[in-house]
Amino acid sequence: MKKVTKITENTSNFTERPKLRVAAYCRVSTDSDDQLVSLDTQIKHYESYIKSNPDWDFAGLYYDEGITGTKKEKRPELLRMIADCENKKIDFIVTKSISRFARNTTDCLELVRKLLDLGIFIYFEKENINTGSMESELMLSILSGLAESESVSIAENSKWSVKRRFQNGTFKISYPPYGYDTADGKLVVNETQAAVVRFIFSEILSGKGTGNIANELNRRDVPSKKGGHWTATTIRGMIGNEKYTGDAVFQKTYTDTHFNRHYNYGEKDQFLIKNHHDAIISHEDFDAAQAIIEQHGKEKGVEKYQDKYQNRYPFSGKIICSQCGAKFKRRIHSTGRHNIAWCCTNHIADAKKCSMKYIPESHFEYAFVTMMNKLIFGHQTVLRPLLMGLRGINSEDSVAKLHALDKKLEENAEQRKVLVTLQTRGYLEPAVYNKGNNELLQEAERIQRQKESIARFINSDNINLHEVSELLQYATKATMLKGFDGELFTRFVERILVYSRTEIGFELKCGITLKERLVR
Structure with a gap:
């Protein structure tokens, strides 16, 4: 008779899977108190939301505050999250909405595709979209396009508001140039820094170059605007700043439809306000300094508005x-x-x-x-x-x-x-x-x-x-x-x-x- 040996069943759970490492991303576009409260609320929400799911492990929370969402390059925490995904630290991402994740259709689709290649899906709460179960990218393209249109609309409204303030002279300079402080929205002369501004213009008028002036200020340990070293580029920028004469030119730069900033060489209207604030330098000295800088440039083969070393x-x-x-x-x-x-x-x-x-x-x-x-x-x-x-x-x-x-x-x-x-x-x-x-x-x-x-x-x-x-x-x-x-x-x-x-x-x-x- 054949001998039969019973093999006892294995009671271990073969279907048990490792927990998903879930991260959350959130963003607010300004650093106002209200927005920071909103950000704090989002942070608390996602921490409890992820930790309450028994199949998930909390892999971290990434948030950008006071940063525009129009371009992914300007959001360090988003880029850090993508890097962690590439390093296999995250399996799944939860975010509030497409507009919080990206307001640029190209960036949104690029990031989603990149994460899909890594086997990582995103869940957009507001739109109830999980990129792991989407039949196609059509819906995501439509919604992210709407988010981008919303961003463009907001930007256009903001531009219109700023332009109106340019036109009626009520625009307030939030970041004053070296030599000035702001008080109640107006430029006020900072006498300590103004003395340095006068020194720079006097040195230019005496024939010294911008590099030598920067070296002299560094040798004297004179602090710059941001506390760093003086450079020839900084000096040139100050020599060309009309605000030292008491005048103000607005819309020196502009942003295109792709949210890229450019210097305004006549593509857009500019607005000049005479006697906008107290002057540090006379118009005569300012014009003379411009002439000297331009002459130095001609001697070195440098053309205005061109790359410094182009064709040199x-x-x-x-x-x-x-x-x-x-x-x-x-x-x-x-x-x-x-x-x-x-x-x-x-x-x-x-x-x-x-x-x-x-x-x-x-x-x-x-x-x-x-x-x-x-x-x-x-x-x-x-x-x-x-x-x-x-x-x-x-x-x-x-x-x-x-x-x-x-x-x-x-x-x-x-x-x-x-x-x-x-x-x-x-x-x-x-x-x-x-x-x-x-x-x-x-x-x-x-x-x-x-x-x-x-x-x-x-x-x-x-x-x-x-x-x-x-x-x-x-x-x-x-x-x-x-x-x-x-x-x-x-x-x-x-x-x-x-x-x-x-x-x-x-x-x-x-x-x-x-x-x-x-x-x-």
């Missing part, structure tokens, strides 16, 4: 320190063998921040000539294989991947059609249909993003392909360089990476970086 020197803004990431600045030495040199701006400000010392301009020029001559001599072994490789990538791998993804999208669409047919004929329960359709929609979204990524890759390769072709065409016909050519440098070099005082890298526009030793 071939190396301007293109030499990058590998130690600290700062740009190099051109310096003129009165003594020594090398009159013109380039030095890291952080090292100039404080040698403790960066130890990278100056490098003579002639060393960069010589290294560029050497690098170009190597390319001219060896273009057949360096540039031509690179060109053929890029052509191969474009014509084979990427295009083949795109075709494969297109085929997957077609199959996905066919499967969704089958689901629709089965559901309309009553062969599928609504719950089963919704589950299958959601999975197919999410898969189609992933495939579409893959297509977009490859398309960007191909576009980048096409740019590199064009640049390599241009460089090869030049190198094939060129003769060896005998001296530095600034136009040639600008044509082919994106930037210079300084690794040390003896080694640099030329990052070419075609996407390759070539290292060169600096010869002293």
Whole structure:
């Protein structure tokens, strides 16, 4: 007779799942007392709401106060929450409404998609939307679009109100310039700071540069507006501020429809109010200082309203320190063998921040000539294989991947059609249909993003392909360089990476970086 042994059943609960780590996000748009009370209420609500659910673990509460919701970059706590999601610290997010989460449709959809890729869903209480069970993004797009429209409407009303106050002269300056304080909405001269303002203008009128004035104020330990160091940029801004004459110009900046701020160079109306407050500087001294600054700019090749270093020197803004990431600045030495040199701006400000010392301009020029001559001599072994490789990538791998993804999208669409047919004929329960359709929609979204990524890759390769072709065409016909050519440098070099005082890298526009030793 066969022996049978009974195996006792396992009574442990196989269906028990780990608790969801749930976080909450809330925001108020101003730092007024009423709004902060609202924020405090939201914080208490979410703490008790999450902790009261036995299937949830409280993963933290993230809140931004006194910050606009029009752009996600301006909300540090939101960005910190996204970072924690990427670090697998959060499984689920609860927030009050779409307008509290984002008032920009693009940002909202971008964040939702990013979190979906991480397997993290968001629950919007007011709209009763859970991104984990949405059939599509249509409803979220509509609602976030309405939130953005609401934000634009509020912004337009605010702009209209401010403009009316500009026009009737009742606008109050909330943040006074250095040299003034505010009292009952009016600018009042701060005599201690006003003495510094007069000193700055007198130094400008005596012929001193803005950098030297800033250094003198720092040497005297004169506190700036925010308590930091004085800079040449700060001094230039003060010299151009008409408020020191007692006048006030309003709407110097404006915000576009995408909530980006711009300087107003005539795109919008400006409003000038004469004798708006007590003056510190006379109109004559102010105009004379403007003329001196403008003359200094012409001597240095600087055009008004243009980038300071644009079209000034071939190396301007293109030499990058590998130690600290700062740009190099051109310096003129009165003594020594090398009159013109380039030095890291952080090292100039404080040698403790960066130890990278100056490098003579002639060393960069010589290294560029050497690098170009190597390319001219060896273009057949360096540039031509690179060109053929890029052509191969474009014509084979990427295009083949795109075709494969297109085929997957077609199959996905066919499967969704089958689901629709089965559901309309009553062969599928609504719950089963919704589950299958959601999975197919999410898969189609992933495939579409893959297509977009490859398309960007191909576009980048096409740019590199064009640049390599241009460089090869030049190198094939060129003769060896005998001296530095600034136009040639600008044509082919994106930037210079300084690794040390003896080694640099030329990052070419075609996407390759070539290292060169600096010869002293």
